[in-house]
Amino acid sequence: MLDHPIAQIKGLRVEFQTKDGPVVGVENVSFDVRSGETLCIVGESGSGKSVSSLSLMRLVEYGGGTIAGGELLFDPGDGKPVDLAKAETDMMRQIRGNQIGMIFQEPMTALNPVFTVGRQLTEGLRIHKKMSKKEATARAIEILREVRIPEAERRMTQYPHELSGGMRQRVVIAMAMACEPRLLIADEPTTALDVTIQAEILALMDRLKRDTGTAVMFITHDMAVVAQMADRVVVMYRGNKVEEGTVHEIFDAPKHDYTKSLLAAVPKLGEMRGKPYPEPMKLMGVAQAEIKPIKGSDQVLLNVENLVTRFPVKGGLLRRTVAQVHAVEDVSFKVFKGQTLSLVGESGCGKSTCGRSLLRLVEPNAGKIEFEGRDIRALNPRELHKARLDMQMIFQDPFASLNPQMQLQDQVAEPLKNYAIASGSELQDRVAALFDRVHLPRSFMRRFPHEMSGGQRQRIAIARALALNPKLIVADEAVSALDVSVQAQVLNLMMELQADLGLSFLFISHDMAVVERVSHQVGVMYLGRLVEIGPRERVFENPAHAYTQALMSAVPIADPKQRKSEKDLNFKPIPSPIHPLGYTPEPSQYMEVEPGHFVLTTDAGY
């Protein structure tokens, strides 16, 4: 059974027509997928993972690509493989959705925003399985239950935007699985999600594979996920397959240099055990200065006390505030000079809001923000303008936070212009120096954001934040969207800057392995509150709060030998942070479990 290939890709070559002539998406890629196995395809961004899978569905053609060579043999179940590369459109329509299901990279955009979940789910069923509306609905609810969506009936009538990211991704999965395809292609189904949801989805797919014998082609660049999921692994690099093997072979004895560097770049939870201070990662093929731990100092740079930020929910005839989103609720912490405080927690728990409140990009409702002894909340607009010289922010989404219409040099130069720090050739020089600082070639200065990869874009965002020589940088999920190798580079860069310039970071992330690597202090947030805060070592080795413990257990480990079973996972749905106007939450009370390690004793809702 396992040996029987359900799909064989042979010598695939895909070309794209562009303004500058044809370019190649993948060249000469061959691999098999066998039924009942999970094949993981790994590789950097742009290495051709998506293109390969889209070719199998013959969907590249709609994106402007052509299959220029190779065979795509698929067995539709009768043992007589057909070459999909030459199949008729009618036949392809039969296969798509029916025999091959596909989960797309971005759950946020993969669903049609104007149709209900139910409608989108039943569509395929009615076409391929010729079901009546009622049967299809019944089946759809059944699949939603299978993917563990609570209140499946109600979801059927909801629109995609009414679901959280994790739920949306599960709907996409349900959609792909609806017709019980024989091959399921999952293109980075979890990259954009946070750990807890990711863990849930991975578990779900694994279970489905086991239950139905579906072959899964899993595309990712996250080695930890690969380790958890894969039976076999294909490594792609620059449009080529560079290595193929079982998951143990790849992890234990990588042959190709690229695979090796990839594995080296993966931060692994627990690596930092026993080291009190963060230190840069060891990367392959990159000349690095000697790795030293970063100590920082214990001078307080930023002192936050009882910070509260709420967003009004307006309603009624006169648009009065009727309720509030309690995004940040009674949060206190300190950031020390030259050190990094990390905030972790699941999506929507208020991490970004907390970061933004510090810079007064959103106005906090209460609390004290003391930066170098000055109360930020008391500043008038002109003083605030000045204060921002010392505090900068790197935004969550590197693509969204850069103006698509502006050249990179102008974007980096903008803060300098705003504060009239430099002009003319001096400005040019400083911008160039910043590019050097973040290891970007100067030739990129005239480029536009879309001409850059995600990692490069994030470096621009860092350069922009550095331009003013700030003392504190709020790095909001600065590396979450990047692939491992780039992520490692950026992390190293940040740490290098911290070591050189004595910068402080407020590092916001949901990736525990990364947090472990970079932070001195860690705060865990849940539903607007800090449920646990303390030195990184202590929090990681001795998680005291129930939520922290659950979070830790959800983190996938980049080691195929330490697979987690589904039973370890135990998540509760997150309660709503919206409360009516009169609601006064209890103040946060902490208990010091160890020196400097505090745990919330008030009920946080978990």
Add this chain to the structure above:
Amino acid sequence: MLTFTIRRLILAVPTLLFISLVIFLLLELAPGDPMAQVPLTVPPEVKEKMRMALGLGEPVHIRFWKWLVQFFWIEPQVLVDHIFGTTFSQGDLRVISWQTRSPVMDIVVQRLPQTLSVVGTAYIVAILIALPIGIYSAYRQYSWFDQLGTFVSMVGFSVPPFFSGVLVIVIFSVQLGWFPSIYDTTLVVNSWESFVKQLQQMVMPVMVLALQITAQLSRFMRASMLDNLNQDYVRTARAKGLGEYVVVMVHVLRNSMIPVVTVIALGIPSIFGGAIITEQVFKVNGIGQLLIGAIQANDLPMVQTLTFIFAVLIVMFNLIADVLYGILDPRIRYD
């Protein structure tokens, strides 16, 4: 959504009152004289007397107040009387046109059918033509069909109706004799022949008007389709094994219609407002013709009332467009 609508409706009242004041002052300031069309043979003293008889002697604020009362208090009563046979409005002075010395609203009601049938039909025809053109041009971007569509719609947009109208009259009425050049507003449709006649006389004005509207709408439709055609969800739909027709005409179209529907809704007031030049060219004598005639004759109560009704429609359909947007796009929530 409901509260949003109600809030906007409440807000619309002061807005409209202000608009009516501005229109009134504007008309007041504008030079012009209701006696302009009285021949020069009538001596000035007599004209002055006639002006007084129209109430022009009274101060501005009194006249505005009178209009407000007449429009907002008496006219609704008349409507109620008309529907329920009551007699609330008896003896009250309604908004009276200076030209015809008859209630403005009666004339408006008289004119509405022809305007609605001609301009409305043109609008519907235009929508029916423009949408498929827009959809297909976008689906086959840069094909010859698309290029031709662009060309025709640009030409259609840039040719003024006083030219295209006369052109079709010369071709179809004078040379070919197919359609009447003058619209018969007294025609009652009660048989097949009269229906055919009605169709015949509507063909040309509808054609001319529809050309312009089509030109604009098809551009919007095309742009909107182009925006949606390469969205991710389209790929998802294809991956489900849906046919091209379903993908384009259900998934893409539904999304692309959102901005287009609001554009269409925003254009609806102009159906009621009539098409000034086209109506004149074909003698449709609808609201547009009424307005331009009233402006030229300086019939202030008529102009004031018509423009105000128009303003009400604009404000209403703005609101309707916003609400439609919210209904069509489930992501939009008005609180």
Add this chain to the structure above:
Amino acid sequence: MTEAAKDQPVQHSSVQTEPASPPRSQWHDIWVQFKSHRGALFGACLFLVIVLGVVVGPFVYWNDAKFVPTGRDFIKLRDMRPIYHILWDSGAKMDWAYPLGTDNLGRDTLARLMFGGRVSLAVGMAAMILALILGSLIGVMAGYFKKLDGLLMRLTDLFLALPLLPMILVAAVLFREALSKSIGPEGGVFVLIVCLIGITSWMPTARIVRGDVLAIKEREFVLAARSIGTKPSNIITRHILPNVMSPIMVSATLGIATAIITESALSFLGFGFPPDFPTWGRLLNDAVDRMTLFPERVVWPGILISLTVLSVNYLGDGLRDALDPRIRGR
């Protein structure tokens, strides 16, 4: 995937190969993109030809647009047919000195077309630009400053509801004398007409721009700009405006046609330029009565208006593509 445009198919985001070409200047890029857009190039050439024709034409062309022949010449020179008429009607009244014939007063049609084009183009462009500026300004203000939104959008409603003709009358009463005293009668009328058309046609632009600004304001790069200390005025000019260029361009294209046609309607109603001042719209209008006898008199101004609009449309398309770096890269 569509956004993932790369110079080379297999170049990686993480691999920093220097591009082969030397650093490009932004304007050069725009020009290259513009050049490669066939429609844009066609539009630009056509537009240039039209502009040259109406600007330079009257200087090199031998007939005067305003000259009315008198005495015996009058009968001889009036109602001349265009020279191409000879192709199918050898008896046609024509003269090689009057390539497009003359009108019923013996004025040269080509000269009038060229002269009229100056006015029409100038009015069209100026009014369109004014409407764009007003529309963008109000749209941006309404979209960006929440407090102004309601007020400005109601203002838009107001302007949509205002009848054009009385407004023109009022403006003429209030400003015409003063304007013609300071810049001469023709200049005065020009300013008045441009302002009026501008003031009465900015509303759709404002509405569209506002919608886009509302969306763009929520994008993170605006927040980012705020965090690096950019002032609101700079946020608008540097970050928001360039991102709403595309709807503005479309409005521009349509605006120029509306302006040219509105001007003709104005002169038709007697609010436009002095009567001996030809404009395309007026030429078209005047000739409609004699459409069957002298089709050339409607055809030429009609064609010119359409061509102008068409060329501006293509030009706008091309410029929009060229100005958008995302498309330019492709």
Add this chain to the structure above:
Amino acid sequence: ERGADGQVSIIYWQAPSIMNPFLSGGTKDIEAASLVIEPLARYNSSGEMVPWLVEEVPTVENGGVNAELTQITWKIKPGLKWSDGSDFTSGDVKFTYDYCTHPEGGCAQVTKFEGVTSVETPDDLTVVVNFGSATPFPYGPFVGGESPILQAAQFSECMGAKAPECTEANFNPIGTGPFVVDEFKPNDVITLSANPNYRDPAKPAFAKVLFKGGGDATAAGRAVMETGEFDYAWNLQLAPDVIAQMEAGGKGKAVAGFGPLLERIMLNNTNPSADLGPEERSVIRPHPFLSDPAVYKAMSMAIDRDLLVEIGYGKAGRVSCSWVPAPEAFAINPEGCDTQDIAGANAMLDAAGIVDTDGDGIREKDGTPLKLLYQTSTNAVRQDFQALIKQWWSEIGIESELRNINSSVFFGGDPGSPDTFQKFYADVEMYANTFNGTDPQSYFGNGLCDKAPRPETQWQGENISRFCDEEFDALHAELSATADMAKRIEIGQKLNTIVFEKGGMIPLVHRGRLSAHANSLGGVDLNVWDSELWNAADWFRAE
């Protein structure tokens, strides 16, 4: 036989807005109403008075007018019925007088009753009109389409301020005319049908009338002469070549008739310079150069009136230099009026010492260059005239700046607007004017000094050019007191000459009324002295 010929379709490019001529002075309304309501006597197409609802036209000779010229007695035809079947009596006539002279009614035709002190009804068929003073021409009241008789019963509730409330009556008056209104759609269309109680049982020949309004003259002409959709089109102010081309359509023909309508250029006798204050601008100072006879005479000589007629009016126009070109007897024909003489005009200016001193091609008088602002209303023919005349004047060294103004502003009397023809903030302006009936006495009054529009009179007044001449005023006073026709004609001609010679205006074209009717419409007798539809009862369908 009544109603045998089916329907007749009439198109007026100005749509009637009311059927009561007393509430609207508009020609379109008066003419539409003339199908329904009628006066006691009216003018026929040659300008003679004919009895209509009366036995005969009263005169001094037949005793209808008393010797003191203060009383006129009308004898109504017996047996006349309103269309609703009731009798037409003298009471209706008296009511009409009361209706129009009601002080709050704003009656448009009140001048018709000027000088009337009372109207008496000795019996049902006799109407006696008394005048306050001797009235040589007592045919104002109840004569002509402007003062038809209303039915007392229908309008008794509509007197004075109530007039506008009687919509039903105003739209659907009961009359004695050949037709009754079936449906009146204001500013759009009127449908009428034959009056069952019409006095001549054989008339009208048409059972129905469709009276359509709106559009423009071109379309109206086209509908009659090219497509044949309509039978009669009113007042086609179109260039002759356009008319000729339409006639070539073969479905109908154009007919012209001449009344006293004259297209003229008014000369401003004050200084309209924009540098002066608004109060003095149109009143106080004499014009810097237009007051010089050499200038206005030269301007007149430079005009080729023949060509103007040919370009603008064709057979609906005649060369004329007479302020009152009709009735024929009052007209004058100054020598040289019909020929253009540019050389002569130049010589005249040279002789007067008005020469070009600074070489810019424009003559100067006492240092003031001869630059004119030449305004008129917006209308294709007038704009052609402006272009031609501008060219001709430029050839005698006079430069003109042209301006056209929307006619609703130009002819509207809004004192707030600078663009009205009464204000005359220009050096010369062109328009046409005429008078009703055949007696020009009050029309001549438009040249009196005290009729000049001034700020004090709210810019009202008929002496548009502010022409002021003692001799003229004296002659006019004499005319008012003269009853003898020959003498009146002599004075009239003198008045005509004074205005022409002393710079009141430059007459251009004597304009006729041009209407078109279908070839199949018989009985049309174009009447310029009364309503064009005056004899609609006689119209019939010809084969």
